[in-house]
Amino acid sequence: MTNATLTKAAPTTESLTTASPMKAKAKEIDYKPDVKKSARASSSLGADSNKPVTVKMGVYDLDLYYKDFQALNKINLEFPENQVTALIGPSGCGKSTLLKSLNRMNDLIEGCRIEGEITLDGADARKTIDVNSLRRRVGMVFQQPNPFPMSVYDNIAFGPRTHGIKSRSDLDEVVERSLRDAAIWDELKDRLKKNALGLSGGQQQRLCIARALAVRPEVLLMDEATSALDPISTAKIEELVGELKTRYTVIMVTHNMLQALRVSDKTAFFLLGEMVETGVTDDIFTNPQDSRTADYVAGRFG
């Protein structure tokens, strides 16, 4: 699909793990020529409170139907670049549905119909962007860790191979970089040839994050990515998300309100297919404007 070009890393595009030197030659592998230069440059800057916030993805007047059932009703929401946005709300409120619309995983569901607009860097994600390239740019981590039944190495290399990286040395670089970025390299570097299904749940989930990072996405969607994990694995992944946002835009669905509070910059509260309220996370939790939001974040229902 694309040609792999190896370029010297500019200081600003240095990844987050420069503390642990990877190899003598610090190479950055860049294979997304379809991304605008400006977007690329800004995405490599850290989250800086002085910097004006740009909208990475946006959802405008979105209605979504499963056959006759309306699952989402006139949703308007913007996801700022290099921030973590949390979607919260009780089960069945449509937050996962919205998340899956962002990389068009809902297309796979029979009878799912969407009206309204979804944008990525201002471009219509459903009309002007090819679905496979959209899913490469908007990666996803699922609720249940779902590594493929193959080796750790092949799991990570699957995405890059899909998008045209063939040379072994390039793949080695991508695999190591992705595993390091997902903070699991040290645990897995001696087990690259082992089947990924033999890892613990927490390791599998971080492997899946590494696998998602390996196709160099711009946005990372996390669908309750820690709900199947123990507290220690959860803490590791939360810490990881905090680091990832310097490079990626993260959008996460969570049932754990404390997690939303700890990790996210922006929060949106959903109820019965409607977005009730959105704003800076601290405001949503300490000073909600809507009584339903107040009840939910106080744990009075949900």
Added chain:
Amino acid sequence: MNMRLDTVYETGEGLASSDQIDALFAKVSQRHDARRRLVSVVLRGSVYAGAALTAVVLAFLVGYILIKGVPYLTPSLFEWKYNSTNVSLMPALINTVLMALVSLLLAVPFGVGSAIYLVEYAKRGSKFVQLVRTTTETLQGIPSIIYGLFGLLFFVTALGWGLSLFSGACTLAIMILPVVMRTSEEALLAVPDSYREGGFGLGAGRLRTVFRCVLPSAIPGILGGVILGLGRIVGEVAALLFTAGTIAQIPNFGASGLMALFDSARTLAVHMYVLASEGLYINQTYATAVVLLALVVLLNLAATFAAKKMNKGHKDD
């Protein structure tokens, strides 16, 4: 909100009290435990007996054939050319392997291909899928002689291929197609959707997702279908009498190239049938059965090995 709380703490009036239910348990449990123990022993016994009986029958069958047949496994039985005094099984053995190979080459790509279409491409649960499924299930239940009759009318007569290895292989391929297809379909359906989501989520297209994420996990199941098909091919007599004939010679590829596939060819099972019905060489028939048994085991091992190899190739590259 308040409604909810009320519902949760609503008291059940008219229900038995906790003490009453405790008393009920105390009364019932002793009698019940004794009965449960008895049932458990009886059931366990019958399960063991079933397993043992199956093993004994199988062991007896194999043992009987081996005892009757092994002493007559003489070198003359393996002579290159068959004649009515050495009753060599060599041509039939080679024909059986050829027949299995050609039939599988025809049936497996079509069977697995249509299964992939039905599971991965067609709309799940659509009328068309239902129709195909019902049809294949029906085809699975048709006696082989009917496939033979069809082969005779179509391949042998209408297409003019004569009684030949190829007519037989085509007939057998049609016969095992439903088996291969249904088992492949089941195997694909058993692959968790999370693998598909993983593939699509990384921006892989449907083709790549199916072949790299889904199919590898389904291979053991597909192989089960292939082995079932193989068993039917190797053991088939009726359909082949109509389509492949009974001439006990190896197709002469040296002289006529691939056209030799249009020679009549007797497989081991047909060979056994002919020997047994002539009644002159019963001991040699048992010896032939020993070879057929060994061949089936060997072919199964080969198929398992091939599947492992395929899976490995997937893991390594």
